[in-house]
Amino acid sequence: MSTLRCADTRKMLRPRNGKWHYRFQLKHREYAGSTGYEATEEHRGAAEAMEAEVRRQLSAGLTADMIDGPPAIQFGFAARRYLEWAQSEYRRPTTYDRIVDSFVPLQRTFEGKLVCSIDAADLEWFKVERLRTVKPVTVRHDLHALSGFFRFAMRLGWTARNPVLEIKVPSDRDAIRIHPLTDDEESAYLRAARTRPRLYDLSRLMLGTGMRPDEILSLRAADVQRSVPSVTVQHGKSRAARRTIRLVGDCSEILCRLSDGRRSTEYLFPGRKKGAHASPMNGTHTAACIDAGVRFRLYDLRHTFATRMAAKGMPLTTLAAILGHSNLRCVMRYVHPTQAQMDQAMAAYAAA
Numbered sequence: 306m307s308t309l310r311c312a313d314t315r316k317m318l319r320p321r322n323g324k325w326h327y328r329f330q331l332k333h334r335e336y337a338g339s340t341g342y343e344a345t346e347e348h349r350g351a352a353e354a355m356e357a358e359v360r361r362q363l364s365a366g367l368t369a370d371m372i373d374g375p376p377a378i379q380f381g382f383a384a385r386r387y388l389e390w391a392q393s394e395y396r397r398p399t400t401y402d403r404i405v406d407s408f409v410p411l412q413r414t415f416e417g418k419l420v421c422s423i424d425a426a427d428l429e430w431f432k433v434e435r436l437r438t439v440k441p442v443t444v445r446h447d448l449h450a451l452s453g454f455f456r457f458a459m460r461l462g463w464t465a466r467n468p469v470l471e472i473k474v475p476s477d478r479d480a481i482r483i484h485p486l487t488d489d490e491e492s493a494y495l496r497a498a499r500t501r502p503r504l505y506d507l508s509r510l511m512l513g514t515g516m517r518p519d520e521i522l523s524l525r526a527a528d529v530q531r532s533v534p535s536v537t538v539q540h541g542k543s544r545a546a547r548r549t550i551r552l553v554g555d556c557s558e559i560l561c562r563l564s565d566g567r568r569s570t571e572y573l574f575p576g577r578k579k580g581a582h583a584s585p586m587n588g589t590h591t592a593a594c595i596d597a598g599v600r601f602r603l604y605d606l607r608h609t610f611a612t613r614m615a616a617k618g619m620p621l622t623t624l625a626a627i628l629g630h631s632n633l634r635c636v637m638r639y640v641h642p643t644q645a646q647m648d649q650a651m652a653a654y655a656a657a
Contacts, residue, residue, distance in 0.1 A: 318352055320344030325352035329360060336360075338462040341390055351389070358382055378463045380415040380423065384408055387454045399519070407450035410435060421464040425471035432472065441475035448474050483638060484601045485612040497597040503574060504589045506559050511606035513556040515614070515628050518603055520546070522582050527569035529560045536560055538629065546629035611636070616646055 317329045318340075325344050328337040340355040342348040359378065388408060395401045414431050415423060428448070435444045452469035459467060486494070491512070498505040510521050520538050528537045530549075534557035537549045552560065563573040572582040590603045607628075614624050625636045 317356055318349065325349065327352070327356035327359060329356075331360065339460070341386065341457070341461050355386060378420045378458075380418050380420055381412060383420050383458060383463060384412050384415075384454065387457050390457060391453070403446060404450045404453070407447040408454075411447060411451055411454075420458050423464075423468060425468045428468055428472050432475070436475070445475045448472075483608045484605045485609045486599075486601060486605060490597075490599045490601070491609070493597040494593060494599055497593040500596075501589050501593060503583070504586050504593060506563065507574070507586060508603075508606055509559055510556055511603075512610055513554050514550050514552070515607055515610035516550070517546075517607060517629070518585055520629075522572075522574045522585070524560075524573045525569065526564040526567040526571050526573065529564045529573075531557075531561060543629070543631060545626070545631035548626065548629055550627060616643075 317327050318325050319328065320326070321339070321344075323344055325340045325342050325348065326337065327340060328335070330336070336359065338359070340352040342352040342355070388405060391404050392401055395404070411431075414434075415427070418427070428451070432444055432448070435447065448469050452467060455464060455467040455469060458464045495505065495508065498508050507518060507521055510516060511518060514521075514536070516536075516538065520540075523540060524536065525539075528539060530536070534552040535549050536552060536556075538547055540547070560573065567573070574583040575581075576583045585603070587603060594600055611624060611628060614627070615621065621633055621636050625631070625633055628636060630636050
């Protein structure tokens with residue numbers, strides 16, 4: 306009997322555009338849709354499980370005769386499928402971990418609701434309740450994660466709209482914490498970092514290239530070009546983040562030294578586990594700050610680079626490309642001209 310059911314299920318799956326799609330009839334009505342899984346034998350089992358769940362929910366009367374539109378998929382089931390997809394789609398662990406964190410309250414709130422029935426009113430109440438216990442920026446992250454889920458659900462035909470677009474998402478203005486270093490702070494910090502060689506190399510590279518710390522830590526020997534000193538970010542968080550940066554100052558020397566003797570596929574900052582790169586050096590950075598008598602986040606070294614480049618007159622479009630941003634709005638977070646710089650700019654404009 307089980308073999309027959311398996312054979313029947315296999316007949317209900319078919320490859321379309323590289324994905325497994327289901328198609329079956331229930332109560333004289335045909336249902337079809339994408340499972341979201343690649344049409345390979347490796348993913349057939351997961352696709353069969355999704356097809357069976359869709360059939361079960363329809364048989365239980367969750368849609369069928371009641372809803373004329375997308376199939377009735379419960380949020381809990383859909384969220385688990387989305388998180389499985391997101392784990393392979395978002396290669397940066399921090400991005401995926403943030404989505405998982407956001408889905409804890411989302412699943413608690415919407416677990417039993419149908420995806421196609423969630424509307425703007427539901428999200429407004431979620432926002433109100435969530436703002437009672439967490440900061441607005443956290444709610445912003447939750448809603449952005451939910452928006453990604455709805456885009457995924459729309460592609461699979463589980464819903465016809467993204468209700469997140471119909472509400473006002475809290476601003477992240479108050480959450481932006483940026484501290485460009487002064488020359489004295491930089492000198493004191495680098496003196497303390499010299500006793501921690503890997504942190505010193507990471508810090509110098511951030512100050513000299515503006516790269517994100519995880520971009521530097523995931524560099525491989527093959528990413529460093531010696532003929533024209535440059536480095537290529539192969540696995541950035543977005544298309545704009547995948548870029549090539551010309552090396553100046555001591556950055557070329559640092560990267561060439563780190564790549565000497567390594568195979569092209571080896572990380573320049575190897576981790577403790579074989580085949581992995583080093584983890585963020587937040588603890589080491591904190592210790593260096595204590596020794597130096599300063600206080601800032603490691604990421605502020607990137608902010609420092611951006612602020613200094615803007616102060617030297619670098620066009621913001623060029624700065625956006627170097628930083629790996631796709632728009633100027635992101636760049637403006639890193640640019641903090643002083644009053645003296647603004648006064649000089651006005652004086653230059655008057656003299657022109």
